[in-house]
Amino acid sequence: MNLHNEVLEYIKDSEEFDPALAVKIVNYQIEHVKHLREFYQKFGVSKVKSIDEIIFMPVEFFKKYTLTAFEKPASYFLSSGTTGERSKVYFSDQSLELYMASMQQTFPFFDRRVFSLIPPFSYAKHSSLAFMVSFFVEKTRGRHLNYSFELDEETILSQLDELEDDILLFMTSIQLLKLSQYMEQKGMRLYKKFIIVETGGYKALEKPYNRFGLYDYGFRFFPKSEFYSEYGMSELFSQFYSTGPNKLYVEYPFAKVFTKGEGLLKVFDFANLYTVSALYIPDRIIKKGPYFDVLGRITDEERGCAFTFG
Amino acid sequence: MKKEDARLLLAEASIAVRELAKRVKKGDRVGDIEYQRELLYMVLLHIADSYNGFPFPEKSGEVDSLFVFLPGNVPVVPLQVLPISIVYSLKTFFKLPHNEQLFFHNLRKLLSNQFDFIDGNYLSHDEAVRRAEEYDFVFIFGGKTAYKIAEKLHKPTRIFGPRFSIGYINKLDLTEEIAKKIAFDNLAFDTAGCLSLRFLFVQGRADISIFREAFKYMSSRLEPQSNFDRDIFEYGTSVILMDSEEFIRGTDWMVSKVKGIPTFWPPRTLFVVEVNSPEDALAILGDLRYNLQGTALGKMEFKRYFNDTSVSYFSEFGKLQFPPAGWMFEKGVNINNILRGVKDV
Numbered sequence: 295m296n297l298h299n300e301v302l303e304y305i306k307d308s309e310e311f312d313p314a315l316a317v318k319i320v321n322y323q324i325e326h327v328k329h330l331r332e333f334y335q336k337f338g339v340s341k342v343k344s345i346d347e348i349i350f351m352p353v354e355f356f357k358k359y360t361l362t363a364f365e366k367p368a369s370y371f372l373s374s375g376t377t378g379e380r381s382k383v384y385f386s387d388q389s390l391e392l393y394m395a396s397m398q399q400t401f402p403f404f405d406r407r408v409f410s411l412i413p414p415f416s417y418a419k420h421s422s423l424a425f426m427v428s429f430f431v432e433k434t435r436g437r438h439l440n441y442s443f444e445l446d447e448e449t450i451l452s453q454l455d456e457l458e459d460d461i462l463l464f465m466t467s468i469q470l471l472k473l474s475q476y477m478e479q480k481g482m483r484l485y486k487k488f489i490i491v492e493t494g495g496y497k498a499l500e501k502p503y504n505r506f507g508l509y510d511y512g513f514r515f516f517p518k519s520e521f522y523s524e525y526g527m528s529e530l531f532s533q534f535y536s537t538g539p540n541k542l543y544v545e546y547p548f549a550k551v552f553t554k555g556e557g558l559l560k561v562f563d564f565a566n567l568y569t570v571s572a573l574y575i576p577d578r579i580i581k582k583g584p585y586f587d588v589l590g591r592i593t594d595e596e597r598g599c600a601f602t603f604g
Numbered sequence: 605m606k607k608e609d610a611r612l613l614l615a616e617a618s619i620a621v622r623e624l625a626k627r628v629k630k631g632d633r634v635g636d637i638e639y640q641r642e643l644l645y646m647v648l649l650h651i652a653d654s655y656n657g658f659p660f661p662e663k664s665g666e667v668d669s670l671f672v673f674l675p676g677n678v679p680v681v682p683l684q685v686l687p688i689s690i691v692y693s694l695k696t697f698f699k700l701p702h703n704e705q706l707f708f709h710n711l712r713k714l715l716s717n718q719f720d721f722i723d724g725n726y727l728s729h730d731e732a733v734r735r736a737e738e739y740d741f742v743f744i745f746g747g748k749t750a751y752k753i754a755e756k757l758h759k760p761t762r763i764f765g766p767r768f769s770i771g772y773i774n775k776l777d778l779t780e781e782i783a784k785k786i787a788f789d790n791l792a793f794d795t796a797g798c799l800s801l802r803f804l805f806v807q808g809r810a811d812i813s814i815f816r817e818a819f820k821y822m823s824s825r826l827e828p829q830s831n832f833d834r835d836i837f838e839y840g841t842s843v844i845l846m847d848s849e850e851f852i853r854g855t856d857w858m859v860s861k862v863k864g865i866p867t868f869w870p871p872r873t874l875f876v877v878e879v880n881s882p883e884d885a886l887a888i889l890g891d892l893r894y895n896l897q898g899t900a901l902g903k904m905e906f907k908r909y910f911n912d913t914s915v916s917y918f919s920e921f922g923k924l925q926f927p928p929a930g931w932m933f934e935k936g937v938n939i940n941n942i943l944r945g946v947k948d949v
Contacts, residue, residue: 329846332846333845333846336845336846336848336851349842350842351842352839352842352843354843354867354868355843355846358846359846557835558835558838558839574839574842576839578835592835592836592839
């Protein structure tokens with residue numbers, strides 16, 4: 295079986311992390327992804343023999359380098375750019391196949407119709423989030439409720455009012471905040487029983503909210519709904535979902551979190567076969583068994599960019 | 605206040621700071637953060653000494669009270685502001701950072717009742733902005749947030765920051781002894797202070813292996829502070845690897861030879877840049893030359909190249925943390941104009 299099919303099968307049916315396959319993937323990437331090879335060379339490593347030798351590459355590098363195993367990738371996703379420069383993540387049909395296989399395994403709500411405030415992929419052509427949500431909308435015979443990067447709260451709310459209970463609603467954290475603020479201003483409440491899955495983007499919020507603080511606020515205006523969260527980014531083809539309302543995220547065998555206790559996120563994503571699987575992400579997390587919570591991204595001042603002074 | 609009385613108060617403050625230094629040396633817990641004791645001791649003694657030679661303004665101004673937003677990275681800033689409050693007789697309030705309050709309170713306890721015009725505490729952001737309005741003048745130390753605070757205030761303000769320090773040396777002068785001094789300047793306050801050396805420009809070919817023993821030695825003397833974030837260090841040093849032509853990495857320090865200015869500046873990391881001349885160094889710095897604070901020089905004759913920069917203090921290597929009495933944080937700011945708005949300087 296070639297590596298692609300091996301990884302595909304593994305994503306579709308795996309119960310525990312497979313270190314041997316992870317090592318195989320990393321060596322494939324060292325061979326085919328030029329800048330990853332250079333990164334390993336900095337440590338004097340040309341090939342890894344065990345999982346302990348894997349070096350997690352800072353996700354920042356997607357902003358600066360072309361990280362792809364393809365000679366001619368079909369297209370690319372762009373990160374949201376909420377922190378300035380944007381990452382470019384190249385893909386082809388093969389990588390999308392792994393992406394979709396991972397989505398099928400991680401998304402816990404295929405039994406519900408999916409509606410989305412995130413514009414469709416046909417509109418947001420370089421958004422991996424739009425690609426993913428459009429996939430779910432299509433699979434569950436749901437519907438897109440928004441075809442714009444802006445949010446027309448009044449129109450959205452009148453559409454939501456017409457939806458039946460128990461549907462699933464995808465929105466970004468900033469959309470949840472804006473809808474809630476609008477409803478507060480208008481003295482509105484929506485007594486529908488939705489599953490609301492917010493997709494993050496806290497960095498773009500006007501003032502710092504943590505996830506649960508935002509849900510507490512949103513709950514005032516969607517009092518019968520339950521809030522779930524999806525943690526993902528363009529650079530990761532696998533996503534993480536909270537295991538219940540206000541609960542922590544859970545890892546998967548094919549998207550394994552290596553951070554121990556509290557620290558920055560280190561993840562090995564098998565679905566990233568054609569880019570870089572072992573990624574170091576500047577989000578601070580707390581890991582408890584297979585579960586983790588995201589405390590937030592390190593700030594500019596922590597990074598040293600603001601060259602704090604005395 | 606009469607000049608003689610102010611001089612007496614300065615002398616008394618000097619004794620208090622000296623006492624604080626003694627406690628640091630003894631191993632007492634003086635702050636919420638565990639600082640590098642050897643460094644803090646040396647800096648406190650230096651500050652205590654500097655009070656005795658502190659300059660007086662030509663005339664006292666119209667400002668009677670001062671509100672200070674302190675930074676969270678270096679604890680000694682209130683000690684550098686204190687003599688200004690004394691020579692101007694300013695009722696002064698220090699808004700303490702959330703992560704370090706004990707240091708100020710310990711200092712305050714050592715100051716006698718005669719210093720009842722000095723007060724400080726932690727306040728929430730909104731409360732601090734509200735309180736600052738009650739004062740005649742406001743100093744704001746901080747990064748990007750300093751400017752946001754200033755926008756909200758209706759009082760004359762002076763913002764200090766953001767700044768960092770560099771060194772410039774000819775390769776022939778880069779001896780093992782100097783390398784140790786450079787390590788000292790870099791590791792001081794985990795490279796978080798404006799006077800901590802971040803970039804070393806070497807005229808000629810730089811062999812960074814000279815820093816291996818220097819950093820090993822100095823990192824054991826200036827160990828990471830208790831607020832050192834190993835995650836940030838590890839992430840940051842991973843990011844800059846790709847920019848590094850060569851590097852040496854210890855468990856909590858790194859020396860990286862780079863060609864330009866990296867995007868990440870991790871703590872306890874020295875960037876070494878080879879150049880042909882000071883002009884080269886300035887070209888590499890670009891607009892960052894206007895964010896320079898201190899500059900350590902191998903030879904003082906290099907000083908003239910740094911006129912068109914914001915450098916406020918030139919020193920030898922190993923001396924960046926010890927500016928002279930009357931140093932007012934930034935170029936062009938002195939005891940006669942510090943209580944005027946930024947635009948006046």
